[in-house]
Amino acid sequence: MKLISIILFFFVLPLAFADLQLGFYASSCRKAESIVQQVVQKRFSRDKTITAALLRMHFHDCFVRGCDASLLIDSTKNTTSEKQSGANASVRGYDLIDDVKEAIEATCPSTVSCADIIALATRDAVALSGGPKYSVPTGRRDGLVSNSKDVNLPGPTIPVTILTQFFAAKGITVEEMVTLLGAHTVGVAHCGFFSSRLSSTRGKPDPTMDPALDAKLVELCKASNAAAFLDQNTSFVVDNEFYKQILLKRGVMQIDQQLALDKSTSTFVSNFASNGDKFGKSFASAIIKMGKVEVLVGNQGEIRKNCRVFNKRS
Numbered sequence: 001m002k003l004i005s006i007i008l009f010f011f012v013l014p015l016a017f018a019d020l021q022l023g024f025y026a027s028s029c030r031k032a033e034s035i036v037q038q039v040v041q042k043r044f045s046r047d048k049t050i051t052a053a054l055l056r057m058h059f060h061d062c063f064v065r066g067c068d069a070s071l072l073i074d075s076t077k078n079t080t081s082e083k084q085s086g087a088n089a090s091v092r093g094y095d096l097i098d099d100v101k102e103a104i105e106a107t108c109p110s111t112v113s114c115a116d117i118i119a120l121a122t123r124d125a126v127a128l129s130g131g132p133k134y135s136v137p138t139g140r141r142d143g144l145v146s147n148s149k150d151v152n153l154p155g156p157t158i159p160v161t162i163l164t165q166f167f168a169a170k171g172i173t174v175e176e177m178v179t180l181l182g183a184h185t186v187g188v189a190h191c192g193f194f195s196s197r198l199s200s201t202r203g204k205p206d207p208t209m210d211p212a213l214d215a216k217l218v219e220l221c222k223a224s225n226a227a228a229f230l231d232q233n234t235s236f237v238v239d240n241e242f243y244k245q246i247l248l249k250r251g252v253m254q255i256d257q258q259l260a261l262d263k264s265t266s267t268f269v270s271n272f273a274s275n276g277d278k279f280g281k282s283f284a285s286a287i288i289k290m291g292k293v294e295v296l297v298g299n300q301g302e303i304r305k306n307c308r309v310f311n312k313r314s
């Protein structure tokens, strides 16, 4: 009896209640966070677009089966994995995660999850791009399933009300949703995602788009495979300029522009537009919250050795 309570108390309960924590790897892999930082820093110094890539990757990973790195799995003969679903189109940065994983495995094999690497690398890239600096709780485990059929992410013409329900289902509030969409302060969208708004397609201007922006995008989209900056002003900086731009009708995608127009979100947009500090703080806490969505912890899942393939079952 006594032995059973000891086992329960020291081994079973901690796993059942295991949660993410700051510095989860402090003793098991002291250098984990600094290795991530170094690899991200090195990539960022030659490619500033890595921040947008990581933010989008983090989002697409968390909103399918929780933040479990299921997005990183390559398809096999038997299964088409998440990254090959339509919604993935153009998610990038997988090679950076490989670089980080390789460097970490060389120091502490089979210890740091790919899911944590995504969260940490995103955090470091955001800070390098002028965004808020924040600490990321770790201890995520890597998932054992990745199937393109599970991917059900919203598209850029989704109405705000439906988007709100999508986020609410994951415990994200309307204000946090508006904050997270602020990630569109960096990165690009390919013309196919917004061409329905352009005068060249509609035959008349979209009253919700600045005519100067329309003219610019019509021109840009004449080239094949073109993409436009989502924040037309400070395209590589994680700041509140995205909100100022959508207030000026300079949102590129319909969902972005609608945030400034819909009654349920416009107040948050104005607040973030007028207070960069408030945006930075909200962005940090919203990304941290996003990073906790349906995570695996304790003895769930596994620690992958290669982020693209599940470990071999023995």
Ligand code: HEM
Pocket (backbone or CB within 6 Å): 049, 051, 052, 053, 055, 056, 059, 089, 090, 091, 092, 154, 155, 156, 157, 158, 163, 180, 181, 183, 184, 186, 187, 188, 189, 190, 191, 193, 227, 255
């Ligand atoms: C749920 C509503 C959202 C919709 C409908 C949406 C849609 C899109 C679309 C269509 C693109 C363009 C992709 C391309 O052309 O390559 C894009 C890009 C991007 N999205 Fe979102 N997004 C949403 C939410 C988010 C969230 C929550 C984040 C991160 C926290 C995010 C981060 C990004 C970033 C950084 C890019 C630029 C990627 C790059 O330049 O490689 N998005 N988004």
Ligand SMILES: *[C@@H]1O[C@H](CO)[C@@H](O)[C@H](O)[C@H]1NC(C)=O
Pocket (backbone or CB within 6 Å): 076, 078
């Ligand atoms: C793929 O499916 C076949 C037939 O169902 C099965 O024998 C094989 O073990 C599967 N391979 C993998 C890698 O899951």
Ligand SMILES: *[C@@H]1O[C@H](CO)[C@@H](O)[C@H](O)[C@H]1NC(C)=O
Pocket (backbone or CB within 6 Å): 233, 234, 241
């Ligand atoms: C672009 O952003 C800078 C810095 O936030 C700001 O000072 C400037 O007014 C903006 N310009 C336009 C055209 O929106």
Ligand SMILES: CC(=O)N[C@H]1CO[C@H](CO)[C@@H](O)[C@@H]1O
Pocket (backbone or CB within 6 Å): 083, 084, 085, 086, 087, 088, 089, 090
């Ligand atoms: C990187 C990657 O796997 N991209 C895939 C995204 O989805 C399209 C359409 O299903 C595939 O053709 C790409 O290979």
